[in-house]
Each structure stands twice: as structure tokens, then as C-alpha cells.
Amino acid sequence: QSVLTQPPSVSGAPGQRVTISCTGTSSNIGADYHVRWYVQLPGSAPKLLIYGDTNRPSGVPDRFSGSKSGASASLAITGLQAEDEADYYCQSFDSSLNGILFGGGTKLTVL
Amino acid sequence: QVLLVQSGGEVKKPGASVRVSCKSSGYRFTAYYMHWVRQAPGQGLEWMGWINPSSGGTNYAQKFHGRLTMTRDMSINTVHMELSSLRSDDTAIYYCARDYYDTIGNFNFFDYWGQGTQVTVSS
Numbered sequence: 001q002s003v004l005t006q007p008p009s010v011s012g013a014p015g016q017r018v019t020i021s022c023t024g025t026s027s028n029i030g031a032d033y034h035v036r037w038y039v040q041l042p043g044s045a046p047k048l049l050i051y052g053d054t055n056r057p058s059g060v061p062d063r064f065s066g067s068k069s070g071a072s073a074s075l076a077i078t079g080l081q082a083e084d085e086a087d088y089y090c091q092s093f094d095s096s097l098n099g100i101l102f103g104g105g106t107k108l109t110v111l
Numbered sequence: 112q113v114l115l116v117q118s119g120g121e122v123k124k125p126g127a128s129v130r131v132s133c134k135s136s137g138y139r140f141t142a143y144y145m146h147w148v149r150q151a152p153g154q155g156l157e158w159m160g161w162i163n164p165s166s167g168g169t170n171y172a173q174k175f176h177g178r179l180t181m182t183r184d185m186s187i188n189t190v191h192m193e194l195s196s197l198r199s200d201d202t203a204i205y206y207c208a209r210d211y212y213d214t215i216g217n218f219n220f221f222d223y224w225g226q227g228t229q230v231t232v233s234s
Contacts, residue, residue, distance in 0.1 A: 034218060034219075036220045036221075038156075045208075045224035045225065046221070046224060047224075051218050051220040052213075052216055052218040055216075055218070057222075087155075089155065089156055091156075091158075091221075097172070098170065099158060099170065099172050099173070100146070100158040101158065102148075102155060102157065104155045105155035105156065
């Protein structure tokens, strides 16, 4: 069981806004370690979506945004599109494990 | 351009070992740590550990201690991941991923990934 907790699934209609939460503890997100978000399409390797809690790499649309507060982080997707249907993972460092953690992943369904 | 090309799929029996390779090109091999991440069928991503290609230093996730070995060959810009005492629950796709460190913002993240290597453990 992952120490970074994500909802197993979220859904939304095209054009809507959805958020995906990532809840950690005082040894990872709560200790102010950076959060990254990755998106994974079926059969493909993950791809970076957000780094440093809120930063988008070049090429990632501004429909995607990240935030963090306390021991939790969130990924928001606005103007939902069919191509956004994928699995989304949060990631952070954990000081008690001295290693990297991934959230359990969230499957986004575009209705 | 940056490329990480992994070795082909493997089928192993329980108790055996497997070695997966990840060949880098398009950048200075020793300048970036390399991580290994695996994904069991229908499951999420699981971090396994990293290797510093410059020094050969490693850091493994606790659950793999004693079974996991990461090495590098600087002559061919390749890192290797060897997992021993294989069990059926080691069946997964194994990815290598480059760790990019932004010194200005003190950020790091996985910016390039290999294509993945399917490892199947079955008797």
C-alpha cells in the first residue's frame, strides 16, 4: 500500500474541471519535499506533467496545474479533453524511507 | 536527442535472476542519476532505486535490499539492473528513468524514460 494516497478513479465530462488529490505524511509531502505528477497512457512509459509542486515542463498545456498545502498535493485539469483519459501518479521523496514514493495512481475517465 | 533504450523481454523461472539493461545516448552519461521503476500488471508505479553513473553509488528501496543490484558500464553508457531470487510477484514491466536536477530551482524529476522491459516469472 502506497504512503501517498490517491483516489483510484475520477471522471468528468469534456470541458469540465477535475482534481486529483495526493495525500502524504509528515515524512514526505508534509516535510515540504517537492511533488511531481506523471501521466501514463496505456502501453506507454509515464511522462512528466508537473515538477516542483507547481511547475509545468515545456510542452505541457496550461490546462494542467499543481498545488500543495500541508501534507497534500493536487493536480487540476481544466477544459477536460478526451485525450486526457489516462492514469495519473503523484511522486515525492520520503525521508523515513530515504527513497522515492509514488502514489497508487488515479484513472481519469472522460465521460 | 536523449534516448534510453532497454533490453528485451525476459521469461524466468522462480528463484532465478534477471538482468535488464538501459543504454543511454544523446547526453553526458555520468551527469545524471538513473532510477529503476517497475509496474506489475494492472498496478501502479513502484520505485526500486537509483544509481549514480559517475561513482557507481546506489540507493535501493528497502523492500529490495539483498535482491537488487544496479551497476553501470561507462564504456558503453549503460546501466544494468539485476534482480535475484525471482518470485511470481516480480512479474512486471521494468523502466529506467533519468533523474534531471535543476540546480537553480533545486528541483529534480524523471525527465526521460526507457521504453520498458517485460519480465515474466513463471514456472
